[in-house]
Amino acid sequence: MNWLIKSISFIFHPIIMPVLGVVFYFSKSPRFLPRDIIEAKLISLSILTIILPILLYFLLKTIGKTKSIYLETTKERIIPLILNVIICILILLRVLPSNQIIELYFFFIGILISNIICLVLAILKFKASIHMIAIAGVIMFAIGISVHFGKNLNGSLALFCLIAGAIATSRLHLKAHSNTELIFGFFIGLVPQLMVFQYWL
Template sequence: MKNFILKSISFVFHPLIMPLLGVLFYFSKTPRFIPEPIRNAKIFSIIILTIILPILLFFLLKTINKVQTIYLKSTKERLIPLLVNCIIISLILLRVLTPNEIVELYYFFLGILCSTLACFIMAVFKVKASIHMIAASGFFMFAVAIGIHYQININGTIALMMIILGAIATSRLHLKAHTNQELIIGVFVGLFPQLIFSNYWL
């Protein structure tokens, strides 16, 4: 039962969903008026580009034996998916979330791009970082910055995210997917780009 729960945590909080969670969180908290059709179009585009497209590409890579599992256990398996993800995020920045529309989300995704690039470079040099922790800590920092920016109480969200971060770390350690060092590297790689880019919109 314990093993099932910890495996489920890794699956439910997979890195692919974190960009979408960031977008949904922003739209739920911003006091700015954004017409519903525009919101829906942005959300739909993010779902297609950050979830559905990567999943389809994963199955293609698995078919040609370039990856084994969706968790990308080895640094070699990570190279192509991370590079493709960098291209997808760049496309989002160019076409979906431009800086003159929704500046907060633009810099959120710019932070994601930097984190992904850093993870790719580390994979090239055979250094493994937890992509789960990169994605979750990046969303956590963005949520904190949104709370500060709009001066709203998000203590509940912060508490929940800290629990989730702890659960993800426990899950990855229990499944022997990462070491403590790889989890810590993941936290810093996810958190610092968001912290740095928040200076441009806070």
């Protein structure tokens, strides 16, 4: 049972959530996009949001700046969050500029805002749950897609909510976060996505 709970935190690690949101968008959007464009975007985003952070993590671990992939202390979080902010800006400038796929552009604007808030809180010694930030952002983006395209996505939204519940349970069981840190994390992920709705809905 303990192995299963630990695996939930690992399988639904925050670094996969941006790509999950993008895959969800491409799978639900009625807008036609050439297959090669979709593949190019997914490959670029996978490199920048998954592979690059993993490589940077191992570099930081080698030089003694981090101890765990879960970034258990606020001090460990500061450099990775700064790097995440830089990666988000790079994505917005080079991979998803505003004149291409407007929905994904503002999805990453929301992610950028969440990262900045989380960074500020880490500097202030508050450890909001990055796991909850990530899944909450995807949930709110999925709601936006449902409204934007007038599609019934209740099944997908229910699945995302179940995943969020499983992640919260896992983080509590592992004593990685308090209830307050999980709740703060959820709203830090959700509210920025809600704020940018006015620009693309």
